[in-house]
Amino acid sequence: MTYTREFRLLVLLVFVTGCITVNVYFPAAAAEQAADRIIKEVYGDKLEKMQPDTPAQPDDQSSYEKLPEQGVATRLLEFLVPSAYAQEANMDISTPAINKFKASMTQRHNQLQPFYDNGAIGMDSKGLITLRDPKAVSIKDRNTVNQLVAAENQDRNALYAEIASANGHPEWESDIRNTFARRWIANAPGGWFFQDTSGSWKQK
Amino acid sequence: MPAGFRKISHPAGTEARTLFQTICAVLFWIITQTAYAFDQLGLNLDRIEYDSLSADNVSVALIFGHGESATLRISATRLSLSPSLVFEQLEINCKEGSLTAAMLRCSEGIYYAQHQDHGEINGRLSLSYRLDGSAGEIVLDSIAAGDGTIAGNLTFNAGGWEAGIQGNKLALTWLRKIVEPFGVWPPDYSDERGSVDVDARIQGRHADVHHVQGIIRTHAISFYGVNAAENLSSEVSFDVNALEGWDIKAGGNLGNGALYVEPGISMGNVRPGIALEITDQPLRFAVDMHLDRSLQQVNLHRLDISHPGVMTARVQVEAELGEEININRADIALTATDAGKFYTTWLQPFLLDTQFNALEIAGALETKVRITANELRHLDLHFDDLHAYDGNGRFHIAGLDGAFRVTDEAIPIQSGMSWRGAGIYRIDIGAGKLALESRDQTVNIISWEDVPVLDGMLQIDAFNIINVGRNDMTIRIDGSLTPISMTDFTQAMDWPIMSGQLTGAINGLTYSQGNLVVDGQINLGLFDGNVVVRNLRIEDLFGLAPALYADIDIDKLDLELLTGHFSFGKIQGLISGGVNKLELKAWQPVYFEAALATPEDDQTRHRISQQAVDNLGYIGGGAVSALSSGFLRIFKEYSYGRLGISCRLYNGSCEMGGVGDTPEGFIIVSRGGLLPPWIEVKGTGHSITWVALVEGLKTISSNRPEFK
Numbered sequence: 001m002t003y004t005r006e007f008r009l010l011v012l013l014v015f016v017t018g019c020i021t022v023n024v025y026f027p028a029a030a031a032e033q034a035a036d037r038i039i040k041e042v043y044g045d046k047l048e049k050m051q052p053d054t055p056a057q058p059d060d061q062s063s064y065e066k067l068p069e070q071g072v073a074t075r076l077l078e079f080l081v082p083s084a085y086a087q088e089a090n091m092d093i094s095t096p097a098i099n100k101f102k103a104s105m106t107q108r109h110n111q112l113q114p115f116y117d118n119g120a121i122g123m124d125s126k127g128l129i130t131l132r133d134p135k136a137v138s139i140k141d142r143n144t145v146n147q148l149v150a151a152e153n154q155d156r157n158a159l160y161a162e163i164a165s166a167n168g169h170p171e172w173e174s175d176i177r178n179t180f181a182r183r184w185i186a187n188a189p190g191g192w193f194f195q196d197t198s199g200s201w202k203q204k
Numbered sequence: 205m206p207a208g209f210r211k212i213s214h215p216a217g218t219e220a221r222t223l224f225q226t227i228c229a230v231l232f233w234i235i236t237q238t239a240y241a242f243d244q245l246g247l248n249l250d251r252i253e254y255d256s257l258s259a260d261n262v263s264v265a266l267i268f269g270h271g272e273s274a275t276l277r278i279s280a281t282r283l284s285l286s287p288s289l290v291f292e293q294l295e296i297n298c299k300e301g302s303l304t305a306a307m308l309r310c311s312e313g314i315y316y317a318q319h320q321d322h323g324e325i326n327g328r329l330s331l332s333y334r335l336d337g338s339a340g341e342i343v344l345d346s347i348a349a350g351d352g353t354i355a356g357n358l359t360f361n362a363g364g365w366e367a368g369i370q371g372n373k374l375a376l377t378w379l380r381k382i383v384e385p386f387g388v389w390p391p392d393y394s395d396e397r398g399s400v401d402v403d404a405r406i407q408g409r410h411a412d413v414h415h416v417q418g419i420i421r422t423h424a425i426s427f428y429g430v431n432a433a434e435n436l437s438s439e440v441s442f443d444v445n446a447l448e449g450w451d452i453k454a455g456g457n458l459g460n461g462a463l464y465v466e467p468g469i470s471m472g473n474v475r476p477g478i479a480l481e482i483t484d485q486p487l488r489f490a491v492d493m494h495l496d497r498s499l500q501q502v503n504l505h506r507l508d509i510s511h512p513g514v515m516t517a518r519v520q521v522e523a524e525l526g527e528e529i530n531i532n533r534a535d536i537a538l539t540a541t542d543a544g545k546f547y548t549t550w551l552q553p554f555l556l557d558t559q560f561n562a563l564e565i566a567g568a569l570e571t572k573v574r575i576t577a578n579e580l581r582h583l584d585l586h587f588d589d590l591h592a593y594d595g596n597g598r599f600h601i602a603g604l605d606g607a608f609r610v611t612d613e614a615i616p617i618q619s620g621m622s623w624r625g626a627g628i629y630r631i632d633i634g635a636g637k638l639a640l641e642s643r644d645q646t647v648n649i650i651s652w653e654d655v656p657v658l659d660g661m662l663q664i665d666a667f668n669i670i671n672v673g674r675n676d677m678t679i680r681i682d683g684s685l686t687p688i689s690m691t692d693f694t695q696a697m698d699w700p701i702m703s704g705q706l707t708g709a710i711n712g713l714t715y716s717q718g719n720l721v722v723d724g725q726i727n728l729g730l731f732d733g734n735v736v737v738r739n740l741r742i743e744d745l746f747g748l749a750p751a752l753y754a755d756i757d758i759d760k761l762d763l764e765l766l767t768g769h770f771s772f773g774k775i776q777g778l779i780s781g782g783v784n785k786l787e788l789k790a791w792q793p794v795y796f797e798a799a800l801a802t803p804e805d806d807q808t809r810h811r812i813s814q815q816a817v818d819n820l821g822y823i824g825g826g827a828v829s830a831l832s833s834g835f836l837r838i839f840k841e842y843s844y845g846r847l848g849i850s851c852r853l854y855n856g857s858c859e860m861g862g863v864g865d866t867p868e869g870f871i872i873v874s875r876g877g878l879l880p881p882w883i884e885v886k887g888t889g890h891s892i893t894w895v896a897l898v899e900g901l902k903t904i905s906s907n908r909p910e911f912k
Contacts, residue, residue, distance in 0.1 A: 096792030
């Protein structure tokens with residue numbers, strides 16, 4: 001009787017593993033955590049003034065969800081099918097290039113901050129920043145701000161591509177960009193401006 | 205006998221002039237029919253409407269005097285020129301009027317009106333009108349306009365019309381109130397201050413404007429929007445002819461204040477703008493250009509700019525405008541007496557989305573450029589003590605003098621440059637001098653003085669630049685390096701300090717579109733052995749995070765030479781191996797497969813010092829354990845059989861190995877050699893993070909002097 005049950009379990013297991021196609025979906029929760037770590041480092045002491053973070057949403061895109069019972073079959077399945085879920089906690093954001101972009105953005109942030117504060121600069125829906133109110137910038141600062149914005153956007157574009165590449169999935173770049181776009185806003189202090197998906201400017 | 209109309213309506217397309225003509229014709233008919241039976245004639249209209257114009261309770265009265273003289277009175281309770289530009293209690297009195305069969309005249313007329321914002325408006329006017337509608341004129345004398353004055357006139361005849369406006373000290377705030385209702389004031393502009401003088405003449409026919417000519421002077425004006433001005437005083441004259449396309453001539457000066465102007469083009473993701481701050485001498489400009497009617501072709505006959513203390517320029521361009529700009533021909537002649545200010549003011553805004561967006565420049569330069577069919581055909585660039593430093597630390601050059609000339613013609617032209625110092629990243633290149641020759645859009649070096657690189661020398665055998673000014677411009681170099689200190693080189697690259705010297709030949713080095721590739725191999729002489737760098741390529745060399753790829757073969761380095769000058773501790777023997785699939789990102793390794801070991805055929809003496817054994821333990825933060833404790837510590841040197849270490853770096857960790865395996869790890873130094881004491885060094889574990897490994901190496905090099 002016991003052998004029969006184990007045999008059935010084995011057959012079921014072989015059937016299940018034989019039919020499973022492992023699609024590595026974008027690990028949204030891990031990406032949010034990674035984005036938050038980088039953003040908080042870039043914002044620096046602004047952290048103290050931050051509004052409470054929006055809690056990271058559970059990843060509803062993983063190809064594999066934990067089953068209610070952690071039975072033998074489940075554990076075997078986990079062993080045989082290394083799930084994308086395992087990647088959730090391990091999005092690599094420590095490559096030399098990522099560190100370089102992060103350091104560059106952190107260093108630049110002090111120069112950008114007054115222009116975030118007075119509303120001259122806003123966060124767009126593509127994970128970049130833009131000069132939204134030129135009137136708030138004196139003429140002598142216009143090109144400085146233009147330069148800061150251009151350099152920041154170069155770094156951000158390169159950062160999103162590098163994170164995707166460093167984690168072996170260059171095709172994740174747009175997902176990572178979208179994640180960052182949301183988290184830059186979520187982690188920003190009150191009063192800063194952001195663009196919603198319809199393109200309208202709002203003040204946080 | 206007054207006549208009355210309830211309302212006059214007009215078929216679409218009827219002009220206001222036709223209405224006025226009709227009224228005059230009716231008046232004249234009545235007058236002629238009555239044979240001057242009346243001494244006064246009146247016409248009352250409840251309301252007149254024409255498009256967005258309307259007038260309520262219009263009254264026109266003629267009081268006849270002697271002969272043809274008459275007094276003309278026109279009044280309306282409300283005159284609306286647009287929904288937001290409404291005058292009330294309008295009244296025009298013409299005491300010196302006259303009416304003949306052909307002409308209505310009014311000289312020394314006076315008009316009054318009330319405006320909600322501007323209060324009472326009054327002034328003098330004169331008008332004349334041929335009753336057949338063929339000609340007319342109205343002249344409005346100067347009246348108060350805010351703190352300034354304004355006057356205007358309009359004449360028309362069969363050939364067209366001409367209007368003039370003369371404004372003096374018109375406040376921008378007042379102008380905004382006047383023009384904003386007509387949608388002329390640009391959106392998102394505010395905080396306007398200061399005043400302007402305007403003297404303009406506009407000519408046209410029907411609804412078309414043919415010619416605009418005039419002069420505008422600004423007095424300390426400020427406004428803020430996409431473009432902006434702060435306390436700007438300037439004078440601009442203009443002459444625009446719009447008969448066949450647009451012929452534009454303009455010129456003037458910016459005398460004082462600041463101005464920010466965006467030309468309205470995009471460079472990458474950036475919309476560049478020119479920020480000018482004028483304090484001492486005025487910036488002068490003159491432009492003469494033609495735009496075709498579809499605005500698709502521009503012929504800039506001449507643009508002259510003189511920015512005192514910064515630069516002078518003359519630009520001539522023929523181009524097709526569209527989604528992409530095609531330059532059929534362009535000639536630019538420019539002298540920058542202050543290259544730093546020229547860069548920050550005129551050049552940097554257009555380079556913000558490139559790798560040259562953060563330069564610090566000093567010195568002077570002069571250039572003449574010819575572009576034909578979007579390609580550089582001739583370049584004549586002269587430098588005078590030019591210094592350029594990249595704010596991101598990627599390159600610099602100091603004391604650049606001479607000229608760089610390029611031609612697309614077959615007859616060669618020569619030029620030459622010298623510099624006092626240069627550098628790429630932190631690799632310093634010393635003073636140099638070279639002579640160049642150009643023809644067929646290619647530049648070759650015809651003579652070269654070897655230049656120092658760090659503490660060695662760079663000898664160039666061949667250097668040429670092909671396709672200069674095109675997207676596929678390529679620089680190709682063949683040469684060699686005489687000994688460079690590895691200490692200086694590794695320090696410059698921010699790598700763990702290594703000692704020794706680096707020499708080698710560099711063949712087939714090409715740089716194109718941001719990427720550097722070495723076709724051949726770089727042969728380096730290091731520590732009496734040979735190092736061959738193969739498949740070297742650097743992507744995005746001056747980019748945000750350059751990526752370097754290479755394979756390195758290492759053959760029989762003398763460990764005594766390697767370690768003898770290095771604080772690691774003395775090791776005798778040879779070592780060979782290689783680093784395959786080396787990949788650096790932002791100059792830091794992210795992947796490689798390295799393996800170094802004593803060659804099988806090594807017949808040299810194999811000895812290792814106690815210090816070296818101890819330091820092997822440092823590598824990897826203690827991941828390696830050595831059997832140099834206990835009684836073996838009384839010896840300073842040990843014999844060994846083979847020495848070897850391997851590391852496969854990926855995901856930030858080094859998967860380590862040696863010359864053999866043990867159950868707990870691997871063997872770095874195996875027992876062997878002729879004379880005791882023998883030693884065996886084992887590593888435990890198989891993996892160490894790259895950060896810990898580098899820290900271990902840095903600890904070794906920082907704790908002790910590098911050279912003995």
